[in-house]
Amino acid sequence: MGDKRFPYSIQLSVNLLTNDPKGPISAEATVVKRGRVTIVETVVKTCTGETAALMRSTHLMVDPNKTGPHRKT
Numbered sequence: 001m002g003d004k005r006f007p008y009s010i011q012l013s014v015n016l017l018t019n020d021p022k023g024p025i026s027a028e029a030t031v032v033k034r035g036r037v038t039i040v041e042t043v044v045k046t047c048t049g050e051t052a053a054l055m056r057s058t059h060l061m062v063d064p065n066k067t068g069p070h071r072k073t
Helices: none
Strands: 006-016 026-033 037-045 051-062
Touching: none
Parallel strands: none
Antiparallel strands: 006 051, 026 037, 037 051
């Protein structure tokens, strides 16, 4: 896998603001901070463009060859 890092989610925070019974919905994610600890903000929009949900996730960037249940032995 080389120097690729895997983003382990260590915290998720989601605020549901409204529902969209018709769809389709869309989402756009933005990296707020990049590094060993990476923070991503995601905005979910309804089919009319109204904000349906706000999500912030924090990820610990790890080497998948050294950490985790998927580690190759």
